[in-house]
Structure formats: C-alpha cells, structure tokens
Amino acid sequence: MGFKKHLSSLKSYEAGKPIELVIRDYGIRQKDIIKLASNENPLGTSKKVIKAIKKEAKNSYRYPDDSMFELKKSLAKKYKVDSKNIIIGQGSDQIIELLVQATCGSEDKILTSSLTFAMYEIYASHNQAKVLKTKDGVHNADQFIEIYQKSKPNLVFLCIPNNPLGDCLDRSEVYRILDSISSDTIVALDCAYGEFAAYKDKNKEIKPKEIIKKYKNCIYLGTFSKLYGLGGLRIGYGIADSNFIEMLSKLRAPFNITNLSLKAAIIALEDSTFLKNSLKNNFKEMKVYEDFAKSKNIDFIESYTNFITFMLPKSIDSSSLCEYLLKQGVIIRDLKSYGINAIRITIGLREQNKTTIKLIDKYLKR
Structure with a gap:
C-alpha cells in the first residue's frame, strides 16, 4: 500500500487500560473496579456541568460555534488575556500535534526531557523530526540549556509539571530556560497539571499573561481533562501571542470541538467549589501514598500533579505488580514502557486509595 515507509516503525501511544477490558478479561464487576491509571478526576464531573450538558444535548444536531467565542471569552477572563491569544483543541494533544506540524519536517529537531509525555516524540516521528532528550528523566534546566545551545532544535517541550513522573521546575528555572532560547525557536509549556502545581507551591505557578508578554515564541498549554473532570469530552487550549495563534489556527480543522464540550468547559470554569474540593x-x-512508600522504603518522586510515581527496587517488578493489581480489579500505570521499573498511581478517593495500598502491601509480603 502507498503509506509512507517510516510509518511501519512508529510507536503508538499506550493509553491506560480501560475498565471495559478488565470486565471482559477478568470477569470483574464494574462496581468493583478501581481505575487509577489515566489521571482522571476521582470526584467525577461537576454536577453543574452535567446539568448543562443535558440541557445542551438538544442542540446536538447543530454545528458548534467555530469561533468558540464564549469559551475563549471565559478563558480570557480567567487568565487576564485577550480572546485572540487563545486556540481551542481536542484536548491539548491536538494543539501539540499542530505545533509539530507547523514547525518540523525531516530536517528538524525537537527537544524534550528523557522521561516525559510520550506524544511529543510520537508526533515528531510522524513528521520524521529528530528527537533530542536530556539525560535526566526529571526536568533539569542546565541540561535543556546545554542541549539547546549545542543543537538548536526547532521546537522545545517543557512539561510543567512533568507526566509521567510528577516533578516540576520552579517558575524561575522555567524562565531561565526561556531566556536562553532564541526567538526563532518555538517553546511549548505543557501545563496540563498546572493547577495542581500552583495549589501546592506558588513558586511553580506559570502565568500565561506573563509568558506571552515576554516570550512571543512561547505557548502555554492547558486542558479540561484533569482537574476539571472532562477527560471524556476532549477539550484543551493554548495561550500565546496573537500572531502565534493566528499561524497555528491555519492548521486547525473546522468544528473541531463539539457543542457539548464547549458548554461543559464554560460551566466547569465557573464551578470553583468543585475545583477546590478536587485539589483538597x-x-x-x-500524603497517604507518600507515608506508605516511606514505611516500605520505596522511593517516590515528589509530585505536583494528581498522581504519584513509585520508583521500585529491582526486587519488585513493576509489570508483575500491575498484573497482580489488575486481577484484583485495580488499574494503575506500569511505566516499564518508558524504560523504568516504576508505577504511576492516580490519586483516588479515600476508599479507593486504602484498597490499592492494602493490595500493594499484600503483594510486597508475598
């Protein structure tokens, strides 16, 4: 067939195992399954959002407002920017894809941390761009600056905070990296978990208004999939200089966001009580997971997200542990595919976390 030759060697993104798979393969009832693999909000979706979605459903036969005026207006108000500084995507993933399409070809390069969101490398591979990586998995400002100055990549991805590890650079370190990069290199600050970092430590907070004023080559990426509990509606956004947004928008497909998603995102921004309860x-x-890890002498990375990563010793195989939990109806993320013996656990509700820790402890005692 006439596909591009390089497609045969490309990796696909490995998503967290769905609940339906566990029901089908292990015969476990849905109500007995605990899914802590995809960093979804354990509180679910705001009741106000659900009510709005039901009301909006009657308009499903109509195409959505392709200008996305109301959502951009709401985001502009939240971040104190102009609507022309905003682009909306099917999750922030779509905007990442547009960024790579707009900047990279077979002669170009991108720079990432060695352990970070896999889609950066996958999209780069789609465009046959070369991927440069820092030595450390966690973000290291000195390493980013050193590789950038040596290799001058076209596009740099900073995951702030970092998925799947949970580490997060201070704002001052992010600015130090940005100050070292020339204006003709595009930089993406992927802040999908930014609200969690800002809540835990104000020194980690990235403010889009400051970014786009000082760095015309930089875009701030956010999502409604994590804190806002809208993972199933696939909606994200980018904030950048208006000229940056204008160029990127040329690649956006029309009507890429549904009526239901637009309405849900607008209402989600307004429900401050739900957001505060989710963060709390x-x-x-x-802390329950941190205390457990300390009691078992298991290393973990201090997390500024809604998940925690346990770096397991050689005596504990991450894949075996994940398979054991899966058979008990608990889904977590095995990071063996990233080349490390580690597990990532989404923070759930109290009873979910107690059950998960109890089962991990049982496995360790075997």
Missing part, C-alpha cells in the same frame, strides 16, 4: 482531596490523599 488530591493532596490530602497523596
């Missing part, structure tokens, strides 16, 4: 639960429950 996250960091209260994260």
Whole structure:
C-alpha cells in the first residue's frame, strides 16, 4: 500500500487500560473496579456541568460555534488575556500535534526531557523530526540549556509539571530556560497539571499573561481533562501571542470541538467549589501514598500533579505488580514502557486509595 515507509516503525501511544477490558478479561464487576491509571478526576464531573450538558444535548444536531467565542471569552477572563491569544483543541494533544506540524519536517529537531509525555516524540516521528532528550528523566534546566545551545532544535517541550513522573521546575528555572532560547525557536509549556502545581507551591505557578508578554515564541498549554473532570469530552487550549495563534489556527480543522464540550468547559470554569474540593482531596490523599512508600522504603518522586510515581527496587517488578493489581480489579500505570521499573498511581478517593495500598502491601509480603 502507498503509506509512507517510516510509518511501519512508529510507536503508538499506550493509553491506560480501560475498565471495559478488565470486565471482559477478568470477569470483574464494574462496581468493583478501581481505575487509577489515566489521571482522571476521582470526584467525577461537576454536577453543574452535567446539568448543562443535558440541557445542551438538544442542540446536538447543530454545528458548534467555530469561533468558540464564549469559551475563549471565559478563558480570557480567567487568565487576564485577550480572546485572540487563545486556540481551542481536542484536548491539548491536538494543539501539540499542530505545533509539530507547523514547525518540523525531516530536517528538524525537537527537544524534550528523557522521561516525559510520550506524544511529543510520537508526533515528531510522524513528521520524521529528530528527537533530542536530556539525560535526566526529571526536568533539569542546565541540561535543556546545554542541549539547546549545542543543537538548536526547532521546537522545545517543557512539561510543567512533568507526566509521567510528577516533578516540576520552579517558575524561575522555567524562565531561565526561556531566556536562553532564541526567538526563532518555538517553546511549548505543557501545563496540563498546572493547577495542581500552583495549589501546592506558588513558586511553580506559570502565568500565561506573563509568558506571552515576554516570550512571543512561547505557548502555554492547558486542558479540561484533569482537574476539571472532562477527560471524556476532549477539550484543551493554548495561550500565546496573537500572531502565534493566528499561524497555528491555519492548521486547525473546522468544528473541531463539539457543542457539548464547549458548554461543559464554560460551566466547569465557573464551578470553583468543585475545583477546590478536587485539589483538597488530591493532596490530602497523596500524603497517604507518600507515608506508605516511606514505611516500605520505596522511593517516590515528589509530585505536583494528581498522581504519584513509585520508583521500585529491582526486587519488585513493576509489570508483575500491575498484573497482580489488575486481577484484583485495580488499574494503575506500569511505566516499564518508558524504560523504568516504576508505577504511576492516580490519586483516588479515600476508599479507593486504602484498597490499592492494602493490595500493594499484600503483594510486597508475598
């Protein structure tokens, strides 16, 4: 067939195992399954959002407003920017894809951390761009600056905070990297978990208004999939200089966001009580995992996200542990595919976390 030759060697993104798979393969009832693999909000979706979606459903026969005026207006108000500084995508993933399409070909390069969101490398591979990586998995400002100055990539991805590890650079370190990069290189600050970092430590907070004023070559990426509990509606956004947004928008397909997604995102921004409760639960429950890891002498990375990563010793195989939990109806993320013996656990509700920790402890005692 007439596909491009390089497609045969490309990797596909490995998503977290769905609940349906566990029901089908292990015969476990849906109500007995605990999914802590995809960094979804354990509180679910705001009741106000659900009500709005039901009301909006009657308009499903109509095409959505392709200008996305109301959502851009709401985001502009939240971040104190202009609507022309905003682009909306099917999750922030779509905007990442547009960025790579707009900047990279077979002669170009991108720069990432060695352990970070896999889609950066996958999209780069789609466009046959070369991927440069830092030595450390966690973000290291000195290493980013050194590789950039040596190799001058076209596109740099900073995952702030970093998925799948959970580490997060201070804002001052992010600015130090940006100050070292020339204006003809595009930089993406992927802040999908930015709200969690800002809640835990104000020194980690990235403010889009400051970014786009000082760095015309930089875009801030956000999503409604994590804190806002809208992973199933696939909606994200980018904030950048208006000229940057204008160029990127040329690649956006028309009507890429549904009516339901637009309405849900607008209402989600307004429900501050739901957001506060989500953040409070996250960091209260994260401490339970931290305390457990310390009691078992298991290393973990301090997390500024809604998940925690356990770096396992050689005596504990991450894949075997994940398979054991899966058979008990608990889905977590095995990071063996990233080349490390580690697991990533989404922070859940109290009973979910207690059950998960109890089962991990049981496995360790075997």
